[in-house]
Amino acid sequence: MEENQGKQEVGVTENLDFNVEDLRSMPEKELRARLRRIAERGNSQATAHNDALRFLSSLIDREDLQEPQALRIALVATGALGYLKSAASAGKLAAIASIPGDSPGAKSLRKEAKRALFQLKSWGIEPEPRAEGGEVAPAPPPPAGDREKIIQAAATAIDCDGNRIVSIFMRALPGRPLAIDFLINETSGIAEGFFEPTSKRRFQREVDAGKGGEFPVVEIDPEYCLFLVQAAVKRNEETQTKLPDAYRIWKEAIGDRKSIYDKHPIYSELDPDAIAQDKHLLADATSLFYSSSIGKFRKVFTGWALDPEIAWKYHLKAGEALTGVIIVDPIARNEQVERILADAADELFKNDGRRRFKYRLEEMAYMLLHSEERHEYEAKCCLATALAIDSGKRLLDIPFVHELISKSIGVFKRDEDEEDNGEDDTRLIINPFE
Numbered sequence: 001m002e003e004n005q006g007k008q009e010v011g012v013t014e015n016l017d018f019n020v021e022d023l024r025s026m027p028e029k030e031l032r033a034r035l036r037r038i039a040e041r042g043n044s045q046a047t048a049h050n051d052a053l054r055f056l057s058s059l060i061d062r063e064d065l066q067e068p069q070a071l072r073i074a075l076v077a078t079g080a081l082g083y084l085k086s087a088a089s090a091g092k093l094a095a096i097a098s099i100p101g102d103s104p105g106a107k108s109l110r111k112e113a114k115r116a117l118f119q120l121k122s123w124g125i126e127p128e129p130r131a132e133g134g135e136v137a138p139a140p141p142p143p144a145g146d147r148e149k150i151i152q153a154a155a156t157a158i159d160c161d162g163n164r165i166v167s168i169f170m171r172a173l174p175g176r177p178l179a180i181d182f183l184i185n186e187t188s189g190i191a192e193g194f195f196e197p198t199s200k201r202r203f204q205r206e207v208d209a210g211k212g213g214e215f216p217v218v219e220i221d222p223e224y225c226l227f228l229v230q231a232a233v234k235r236n237e238e239t240q241t242k243l244p245d246a247y248r249i250w251k252e253a254i255g256d257r258k259s260i261y262d263k264h265p266i267y268s269e270l271d272p273d274a275i276a277q278d279k280h281l282l283a284d285a286t287s288l289f290y291s292s293s294i295g296k297f298r299k300v301f302t303g304w305a306l307d308p309e310i311a312w313k314y315h316l317k318a319g320e321a322l323t324g325v326i327i328v329d330p331i332a333r334n335e336q337v338e339r340i341l342a343d344a345a346d347e348l349f350k351n352d353g354r355r356r357f358k359y360r361l362e363e364m365a366y367m368l369l370h371s372e373e374r375h376e377y378e379a380k381c382c383l384a385t386a387l388a389i390d391s392g393k394r395l396l397d398i399p400f401v402h403e404l405i406s407k408s409i410g411v412f413k414r415d416e417d418e419e420d421n422g423e424d425d426t427r428l429i430i431n432p433f434e
Contacts, residue, residue, distance in 0.1 A: 036079075053092065078112045093117040150254075152219070162360075187356065223261070264362045294368065361382045364379075
């Protein structure tokens, strides 16, 4: 009887055949994805909203939160409430953020609730008092125009040429849901656009197929999608790049509606002041090139290196400095190599390079944070580097940049325990293309 009740409660919000108790054995990645989908589907209508809110609340309002699995589920459910866009959801999060207690579980719940509440507030959603008797207040019906807006969206990471694809599922024509793909360049804006009638199921299949590819794909919030497209259109206007025909379809559906964000939404989810003060984050950003835990994201960062032809030019200069016979003093050798690295950094960051790399790192911070694995620490490392670049800090004093340039031209420091075979310098020169 209890098992059937569990399935029925989930089925109200999502047609998935799993028992509530199955959540205990569900991997973290799948758990986050399922509870987030329940929350997002609750944004479609008042009944679905109330069902989603009650279900997620039932995973949090438990007496067994001292048990590790129950606490794990409660934390994920709390985070999912941040995607249920209503004052009632915000009110629930505000209540969680003020729960008493000094136990690790209570502290973790308060922290997660504050993060999710901050996200809702960034969308202009504030808590409202609960209905009399403590019942969840009914959600207002969605605005009539919502049927013609974005339903679902996904985006790829930014490649070495500054390009990415943003895929959007929306009802742009009466009764005809469409998939629109925009190829967006970080400098010129929307370069290409394609659209075709589709279904939500087909769109999800294509997104899932993209996630299984070689390049990272992350499902993104519709408001963030709106922010991305509108920011790209500004770059079209600045560079006088013609917009594709697909943008006309988009514009007819969206109209004059503006994004709620006046700056990148990552600043609504991570605290830039706290990140800028944490020097460990800036130093640890070099791990983004090597960490196996971030999987396909690692290829994105290494792909931002210098153009091979330019990199080879600096590789030869560094090789001459390290292996030549003119300069024999190791300190002088290393100083010359640092000058070569600085010249290479200037080449990579010429023109509006600081703006471009700040934008790339903000985007990657968002994608890492919203990936199914939720790489929060690495997202903070990205944002710390973006803030350092934007501050005007000397490029080679930024660990991420120093490592990127070194990898580009094949200059590496010797390991402390490595035999030097009689050589005095502390650098190795390695062909970066082998």
